[in-house]
Amino acid sequence: MRVWHCGRFELTLSRPLVMGIVNVTPDSFSDGGRWEDPERAITRARELVLAGADIIDVGGESTRPGSDEVSSDEEARRVVPVVHALAEELAVPISIDTRHADVARRCVAAGASIINDVSGFRDPAMVELAAKCDTGLVVMHMLGEPKTMQREPHYRDVVAEVREYLGARAAVLEAAGVTRERIMLDPGIGFGKATAHNLEILRALGMTVPDGYPVLVGASRKRFIGELTGVPEPQERIAGSVAVALWSCAAGAAVVRVHDVAETVQALRMWTALGG
Numbered sequence: 001m002r003v004w005h006c007g008r009f010e011l012t013l014s015r016p017l018v019m020g021i022v023n024v025t026p027d028s029f030s031d032g033g034r035w036e037d038p039e040r041a042i043t044r045a046r047e048l049v050l051a052g053a054d055i056i057d058v059g060g061e062s063t064r065p066g067s068d069e070v071s072s073d074e075e076a077r078r079v080v081p082v083v084h085a086l087a088e089e090l091a092v093p094i095s096i097d098t099r100h101a102d103v104a105r106r107c108v109a110a111g112a113s114i115i116n117d118v119s120g121f122r123d124p125a126m127v128e129l130a131a132k133c134d135t136g137l138v139v140m141h142m143l144g145e146p147k148t149m150q151r152e153p154h155y156r157d158v159v160a161e162v163r164e165y166l167g168a169r170a171a172v173l174e175a176a177g178v179t180r181e182r183i184m185l186d187p188g189i190g191f192g193k194a195t196a197h198n199l200e201i202l203r204a205l206g207m208t209v210p211d212g213y214p215v216l217v218g219a220s221r222k223r224f225i226g227e228l229t230g231v232p233e234p235q236e237r238i239a240g241s242v243a244v245a246l247w248s249c250a251a252g253a254a255v256v257r258v259h260d261v262a263e264t265v266q267a268l269r270m271w272t273a274l275g276g
Contacts (some may be wrong), residue, residue, distance in 0.1 A: 004214060004254070005181040006136030007113035009093045011054070013214055015272065016249040018264055019095065019257040020045070020053030021220065024078045025062045041082045042089075049090055052265030055114065056090065057257060058082050058107075059097035063118050063191070069145075072102040080106050087111025093136070101125035108133050118142055118191060120169045131176040138184045138216055139169050143192025150192065158197045159204045162187050167210040184255065185209040186216040195224040202244065205251040217248040218257035242267045250276060 002013040011017060024041045045056045060078035061070040079096060080103075087094045087110060095114035096107035101123055104115045108129070116138040121127050130137055141162045143153050155161050166185045173183060187201045187208045198219070201208050209215050219225065225240035226232055238260045245256040245264050249271070258264045268276075 002214060002254070003181060004136055004184060005134070005179065006093045007134050009113050009136075011093065011136070013254045016253060016268060017054040017255045018052060018261055018268070019055040019057050019216070019218075019255050020048035020051070020261040021257060021259050022048070022056055022058050022082070023062070024058060024060050024082055038078075038081050038085075042085050045082075045086050045090065048261045049092055051262035053092065053261045055093050055095055055255070056086060057095040057097050057114075057116055058086070058112075060103070061098065061100075063099075072100045075100060075103045076106050079103065080110050083107045083112050084110040087113070095136075095138070099123070099126075101129050105129055108135055114138065116140070116186075118188070120165065121173060122169075127172060127176050130173055130178050130182075134182070136184060137173065137178065137182050138186050139166060139173070140186035140191065140216075141165050141188035143188075153192045153194055153197065155197060158193065158200050159208050162201060162208050163210060166208075166213075170210065170213060180212065183213060184216050185213045186218060189217060189219040190222040190224060195227050198222075198224045202247060202251070205248060205253065214254035215248075215252060216255040216257060217245070217253045219244040219248070220256075220258040220260065238263055246271055246276075 004011040022041050022045050058079050060075040083094055093113035095116045096112040097116045098104050099117050099119040114136040118140045120139050170183050189198050220241045221234040221237045225237045229240045231237050242263050248256055
């Protein structure tokens, strides 16, 4: 049975796990500003755990297409108090969604058990931090940077290129001393990918990451769902998001990262009861 080692937590991957999103930002694409206040963010995380979230993912910088980078100090100001409070109170792992090593370091000190890096641990300082701590790691593929990633993304073979990139990043981490049991790979749905690319990845999910690594899929409320369903408002893309989560789990995803935890958990329980 596969286990994901995340600091003081050993997460059994015998069923798909649900990672609930808490954006402590003023400008995230789907819920910008709703949980910016630390107390509201903490309350939201409690609600998600009660709804069935296995992991809480806290983010302090929007990485939506076209977004501007936030300073490490500002990002840390937003997230460190929330991570600290949640790590002390909740009995589930707290993940920090950041691409900045200084923010990740402060959050690990505050109790974070997972580092979720959308830039795929490209920064040597992030690799160094990963080697010095024992958190779980989410290594994501992103083409370029959030500011420019959606400007006509192009691939010769998106599945092969994402697989090669993720394998190379995992190899760098392992060469630095990180054990494979700590690594989760994320193909980066919507990060430098057009709708057709996202569909190719989801249809070939098992081929998008190197053998032996568990997969995280984060497609919740994303633009391609709106394009395919004709639903312009991200908050109204719940049904489409749940459909993608179920598809991903059927294709072998170990974790789905979602905004709508209650709906996803309910759907997964029925899917499991029916033999999923």
